Amino acid sequence: MKTFELVNPTTLEQALEALPAGRDAKRDSVKLIAGGQDLLGEMKEHLIEPDQLVNLKRIPGLDAIELDGGGALNIGALVTIAQLEEHAGVREKFKALHEAAASVGSVQIRNVGTVGGNLCQRPRCWYYRHEQAVCIKKGGSECFSYAGMSKYNAILGGGPSYIVHPSDLAPALVALGAEVTIRGKRGERVMPLEQFFTLPSEGSVLRENVLQSDEILTRVHVPALAGAGWRSTYIKFKERGSFDFALASVAVGLASSAGVVSAARLVLGGVAPIPWRVPAAEGKLVGRKSEAAAWKEAAETALRRAEPLSDNEYKVALTKNLIERALAQLGA
Numbered sequence: 001m002k003t004f005e006l007v008n009p010t011t012l013e014q015a016l017e018a019l020p021a022g023r024d025a026k027r028d029s030v031k032l033i034a035g036g037q038d039l040l041g042e043m044k045e046h047l048i049e050p051d052q053l054v055n056l057k058r059i060p061g062l063d064a065i066e067l068d069g070g071g072a073l074n075i076g077a078l079v080t081i082a083q084l085e086e087h088a089g090v091r092e093k094f095k096a097l098h099e100a101a102a103s104v105g106s107v108q109i110r111n112v113g114t115v116g117g118n119l120c121q122r123p124r125c126w127y128y129r130h131e132q133a134v135c136i137k138k139g140g141s142e143c144f145s146y147a148g149m150s151k152y153n154a155i156l157g158g159g160p161s162y163i164v165h166p167s168d169l170a171p172a173l174v175a176l177g178a179e180v181t182i183r184g185k186r187g188e189r190v191m192p193l194e195q196f197f198t199l200p201s202e203g204s205v206l207r208e209n210v211l212q213s214d215e216i217l218t219r220v221h222v223p224a225l226a227g228a229g230w231r232s233t234y235i236k237f238k239e240r241g242s243f244d245f246a247l248a249s250v251a252v253g254l255a256s257s258a259g260v261v262s263a264a265r266l267v268l269g270g271v272a273p274i275p276w277r278v279p280a281a282e283g284k285l286v287g288r289k290s291e292a293a294a295w296k297e298a299a300e301t302a303l304r305r306a307e308p309l310s311d312n313e314y315k316v317a318l319t320k321n322l323i324e325r326a327l328a329q330l331g332a
């Protein structure tokens, strides 16, 4: 690994001061580090070789998680995935988030990995992670998975890169209507998490989200949906029994009144470069009883635009099954 300087700010202002300005200017020469689980892997594989790391862990206040008086959940960027998983309020009121947190990697990964780092982690595509493969995500001209090995790649929203977003927390948080707070040198912006992620065909193919090089994700806010009669669940399918990323996953939030679905949010993971929300499928649920015919229609609609690559057609049927299973769980 290349030698680097470690900067240890104790305030957000000091951390921001250490970051270079501009969208991509010197972006990889200075990197933020939280738990370091993803970043250090990238450095050891020589995917990035920063000169300086800005350590967020000494900044007080970013590691707090709290339910406010109105039942909304505020999660600091440095809250660990284990803290999230073990929080009684999350377990009770934001079931999809609890289940997503519990599904991440192993106990060790959840103990060290932070919520901010999990949302900002880089893709797991094996071409991207291979030191010698200069794919389109690393400044090359093509996505090798398109004509190459595509078993784990995208079936929705792909092109010109076919990565899938690796985070389990992201689909669950989008299904729960979460917002993120981003601090920069010029102030703070708050946006729905759904708008935080960008497709390879939008913005820069080199990035997965809207963060500028001089910005820090500081907080995730989850509105008090539970109080408004919402139920939610997260189902993940992985290849191995032990820790693994999702081949496909489904996060669903449903509100019902008198047996009829009044609102729905359906988000897919592991199948697209971003957490893939499917409003057309949500429309197949709203205004109807939660029953098998509606679940099937929603699943068919959600995958209607799927464009599998040569090795990942299996994800279409798999994802449809997961959607029906998740809806059946909530319906029961």
Ligand SMILES: Cc1cc2nc3c(=O)[nH]c(=O)nc-3n(C[C@H](O)[C@H](O)[C@H](O)COP(=O)(O)OP(=O)(O)OC[C@H]3O[C@@H](n4cnc5c(N)ncnc54)[C@H](O)[C@@H]3O)c2cc1C
Pocket: 031, 032, 033, 034, 035, 036, 037, 038, 039, 040, 041, 056, 077, 081, 103, 104, 105, 106, 109, 112, 113, 114, 115, 116, 117, 118, 119, 120, 121, 122, 166, 167, 168, 169, 211, 215, 216, 217, 218, 243, 244, 245, 246
């Ligand atoms: C073996 C293994 C298995 C895994 N399995 C899963 C899994 O099943 N599901 C899953 O969801 N994840 C999985 N992960 C990913 C893991 O959850 C993430 O690597 C971890 O959560 C990242 O958090 P961190 O605090 O260590 O981030 P870091 O490694 O410190 O940072 C990751 C990236 O985010 C940036 N960053 C960190 N914090 C901020 C912030 N506040 N603002 C802006 N940018 C920031 C960093 O600059 C870096 O680019 C796995 C990882 C490993 C190594």
